[in-house]
Amino acid sequence: MRVALLGYGKMGKALHKTLEEQGHTIGFIHETQDVIEVSDSLLSCDVAIEFTGPENAVQNLTICAEQGLPVVSGTTGWLDQWSEVQAEQEKHQAKILYGSNFSLGVQLFLEAAKNLAQFMKDRSDFKLHLEETHHLEKKDTPSGTAISLFHALQQGDSSLKKWSLANKKTDDTTPIKASREQGVIGNHQAIWDGAIDYIKLEHHAKSRQGFVQGAIDSAKWLIQKQEPGLYSVRDVLGLT
Structure with a gap:
């Protein structure tokens, strides 16, 4: 799969390394925690994995929803705005998956x-x-x-x-x-x-690798999921 990495801190770098080791392609990297800008390279991706920050996570999820780009979000600290993300998901019939922890x-x-x-x-x-x-x-x-x-x-x-x-x-x-x-x-x-x-x-947690692999598995699952929706990592694991 071709992946957009939104946020390039510890998790973004760990995701980059593991994704390439597993044969996936990194099509776009947003290196800061700021709001992303839409570009051809972003839209060429199959899925985005978002680890930016609570200040801009909702806006970044909204942009992905508007562009029809499935997005997995691991940023925490924004759940007081959950209803906004839910409204954007329904408005654009987007695929959004959130996890406070992907392990x-x-x-x-x-x-x-x-x-x-x-x-x-x-x-x-x-x-x-x-x-x-x-x-x-x-x-x-x-x-x-x-x-x-x-x-x-x-x-x-x-x-x-x-x-x-x-x-x-x-x-x-x-x-x-x-x-x-x-x-x-x-x-x-x-x-x-x-x-x-x-x-x-x-x-x-002994390392971040459990979070990394869980986020990658969630991205694969979200791409394969046909129906738009607002999902959680528990859906991926069949725990709902």
Whole structure:
């Protein structure tokens, strides 16, 4: 497949390397996190993979939708504008796929969290909190995966109403402690803390390769998908 890379940071460079190793062609590279400009080289591509930034992600997805270019988005921090992207997808009958995390391991972790939350929902003697740690360059806090983790837990325990950062916790929120440390790819934990013991479910990313391969597999899936739609990585993995 011929791929447009929108954003050329750590993920963009890793995608470039792996795509070429797997015999795919890079038809367009947008090296900054700014809004993309439409060009013949962009439109020659079969699919775009977008890792720009939360400031311009929605506008970049809109441009792809307007041009009929299927796009896989891995940028987080823009979900408060989800309805705008949904409207653009419907207006242009576009193919858009979003994932807060494309790692298969993370998606299985989210499924496990949902199932464990079902068992723990009536255990008032345990208090739930979430923790996430990422590298210093991570822009959004908490991470998109931490928010996805909370939503997965909500599916198992409907008493969970909303999340908050740990330093802004109220009685009706589930706290998320977000830390930034040098060299950390991405760690996420759901912790049920009781008086005599605690239960911890966690995922640690050893490298970005799981994210990279998941994004590539999602791009292949989106190209082959005939129907326009707003999809998620869970659709790719058959977890919906």
